[in-house]
Amino acid sequence: MKYIKLLRVNNYIKNFYIFMPAFFSGMLLTDDVAPNSAMAFLLFSLMASAIYIINDLQDIAEDRKHPTKRNRPIASGAISAKLALSIAVVLALFSLATAWFFRVDLFYVLLAYLLLNLAYSYRLKHIAILDISIVSLGFILRIEAGHAVTGILISKWLMMMVFLLSMFQAMAKRLDDISVAAEQGVISRKSIDGYNADFLKIALSIFSAVLVVCYIIYITQPISVERLGANSYFTVFPVLLGVLRYLQLLYVHKRNYNPVKIILKDHFLQLVVLAWVGSFAFLLYV
Secondary structure, eight states, X not given: OHHHHHHTGGGGGGGGGGGHHHHHHTOTTSTTHHHHHHHHHHHHHHHHHHHHHHHHHHXXXXXXXXXXXXXXXXXXXXXXXXXXXXXXXXXXXXXXXXXXXXXXXXXXXXXXXXXXXXXXXXXXXXXXXXHHHHHHHHHHHHHHHHHHHHOOOOOHHHHHHHHHHHHHHHHHHHHHHHHHHXXXXXXXXXXXXXXXHHHHHHHHHHHHHHHHHHHHHXXXXXXXXXXXXXXXXXXXXXXXHHHHHHHHHHHTSXXXXXXXXXXXXXXXXXXXXXHHHHHHHHHHHO
16 A cells, blocks of 8 residues: 555546547547557556655655655655665656657657656746646646657647646645645745745636636637537536536635545536536547
């Protein structure tokens, strides 16, 4: 169990963005598209685990002061720093080597993700706004990984939506950090000096509005209507419900915790996501 926590397997849900090019093109079930995307998912997940470990190694001192992060395997001492570093190196090298022989383009995406996150872990995560921007670029690279193994391009509007959504989630996480700092006097990251609750709440409202507008533009474009049918606009409703539910959890129920935990724990949000994915799958594949 401690090794599963070390690898943060629960965060692999983020890597499903890799399937977006195949899914939204309607080609997920075509030829080798699904297996290739699955391989990219596996290799990206291993690389992400290596990055999580490196980041935890950098944050040992801060994590030991945090009410929940102190239970992480490295911070708690359940796994030694030396062993954790060895695991990270093996995972990163295995991911890169396999990608090199599988798809060279995927190798370059993984290398870019590794270098970007090394810069993030060692320096850039302490710079406000830049820190959440880099996290969001990681999701763009996930989509590029899907493109690298399938050759399928994704709509620029969908790409913009992914960036906006990931920025939204990163800002929600910073709001959680600020809440913890205010309630328990624990500073989990230096960059929160560049944020406050008022700024983040205004930014979250702006990003949620722009996100919905981008989706409406995408779904009402002639090419989308031609591919999905005249009833494609119905998929806007799950998106609106999902955004409103997320904001409700943040502001009404005060659940300012990790966005991944919100998705994994909140059944209403899970149903909304399933409804959106299901409606899109029906329009594309039935």
